[in-house]
Amino acid sequence: MAFSRNKLYSIMIIACIAGYIWLYFGLKHEYSEDKPIEVCLIKHFTNIACPSCGSTRSILSLTEGNFIEALSINPMGFLIAIIMFLSPLWIIADITAKRNTLFIFYQKTETYLKRPQLAIPLVLMVIINWIWNITKGL
Amino acid sequence: MDAQKVDMFIMSNSKFFESHQVNQIRERLLAIDDSKWAMISTVQLKDPTTSLIVSILAGSLGIDRFMIGDTGLGVGKLLTCGGLGIWAIIDWFMIQNATREKNMQKIQQFLY
Numbered sequence: 001m002a003f004s005r006n007k008l009y010s011i012m013i014i015a016c017i018a019g020y021i022w023l024y025f026g027l028k029h030e031y032s033e034d035k036p037i038e039v040c041l042i043k044h045f046t047n048i049a050c051p052s053c054g055s056t057r058s059i060l061s062l063t064e065g066n067f068i069e070a071l072s073i074n075p076m077g078f079l080i081a082i083i084m085f086l087s088p089l090w091i092i093a094d095i096t097a098k099r100n101t102l103f104i105f106y107q108k109t110e111t112y113l114k115r116p117q118l119a120i121p122l123v124l125m126v127i128i129n130w131i132w133n134i135t136k137g138l
Numbered sequence: 139m140d141a142q143k144v145d146m147f148i149m150s151n152s153k154f155f156e157s158h159q160v161n162q163i164r165e166r167l168l169a170i171d172d173s174k175w176a177m178i179s180t181v182q183l184k185d186p187t188t189s190l191i192v193s194i195l196a197g198s199l200g201i202d203r204f205m206i207g208d209t210g211l212g213v214g215k216l217l218t219c220g221g222l223g224i225w226a227i228i229d230w231f232m233i234q235n236a237t238r239e240k241n242m243q244k245i246q247q248f249l250y
Contacts, residue, residue, distance in 0.1 A: 008210075015214065015221070022222060039223040041198045050198060052219045080217050110209045126216065 005103040009091050016088050019080075026056050027063070049137070051130040052076050059084075073136075075129060139172050147179065154183040154241045163242075166249045178248050183241045186234040193233040197226040202233050206240045 042050040058077025062070040070077050090102045112118055144167040152160050167178070184206055193202035200215030220226030229236075 011211075015218070018222070019218070040219040041223045041226055042219075044223075050219055052217055055217070055219075076217060083217075106210055113209045113213070114207075 005100045008103055008106060009095070012087050013091060016084055019084050022056065023059060023063075026060055049130075049133040051126050051133065052080075053133055054136075055080050074133065139167055139170060139175060141168060143175060144168050151183060154185070154238065155245075156235065156238045156242070159238075159242055163245065163249070170249065174248055178245065181245055181248065183244065184237050186237040189233050189237045190230070193226075193229050197229055197233075198223065202229060206233070206237050208236070208240075 040050055040053055042048065043053055052074065054074035055077045058070045058073040058075075059081050061073060062077060062081050087102070094100060094102050113122070144164055147167065148160060148164050155163060189202050189206055192205055196202065198215070198220035200212035200220065203209075203212035203215055215221060215225060215229075218225070221228075
């Protein structure tokens with residue numbers, strides 16, 4: 001595949017750190033009742049929510065334990081929360097044990113996701129979620 | 139392989155590869171057997187310009203990454219609104235080189 005184990009791990013760690021910083025600012029904003037910052041390009045240009053708009057709010061309500069609220073804002077928040085929680089642990093475990101289990105897992109999921117019988121339902125789910133997001137007016 | 143064939147291939151396909159790789163591909167093509175010509179001349183290469191257009195239009199959804207075959211990164215981009223919009227903008231400049239690298243990987247399996 002395209003990149004080596006170390007490149008993948010550094011990208012994932014940077015992404016996780018950025019995600020946690022973003023969450024920290026999200027939490028701060030929630031308590032200070034300011035207007036949240038919007039970074040989504042699609043929403044900026046078209047005023048229409050994108051498929052993953054609202055995932056910050058979803059994760060924020062997850063941190064408060066409101067699972068149903070998180071699900072109703074954006075189900076993708078669950079997926080992001082799981083990845084953000086698990087991947088740093090997995091990477092640290094891999095680095096300390098000098099293995100590359102996460103890299104192998106990543107490559108395997110990549111090949112699985114390319115199969116049409118898996119890709120088409122997933123794309124449809126994303127589109128349904130998108131339509132739901134727009135009707136919710138996120 | 140025949141020098142004329144190789145030069146024809148290089149002329150029509152050099153835009154799909156990075157400039158520093160073209161010479162290496164040419165030398166390798168001259169060295170390999172003629173029987174591989176059919177496979178090499180029909181290999182499907184992705185156009186960097188197309189992926190740039192897709193990246194500008196739908197980069198926030200990760201479709202450019204899906205298109206060149208980086209499914210994992212595509213999912214990452216899709217889930218995070220194009221990496222909070224930053225990664226999407228970075229990819230406007232990275233995607234052409236990423237496409238060329240993918241093309242190189244694709245042709246490499248026939249070259250060696």
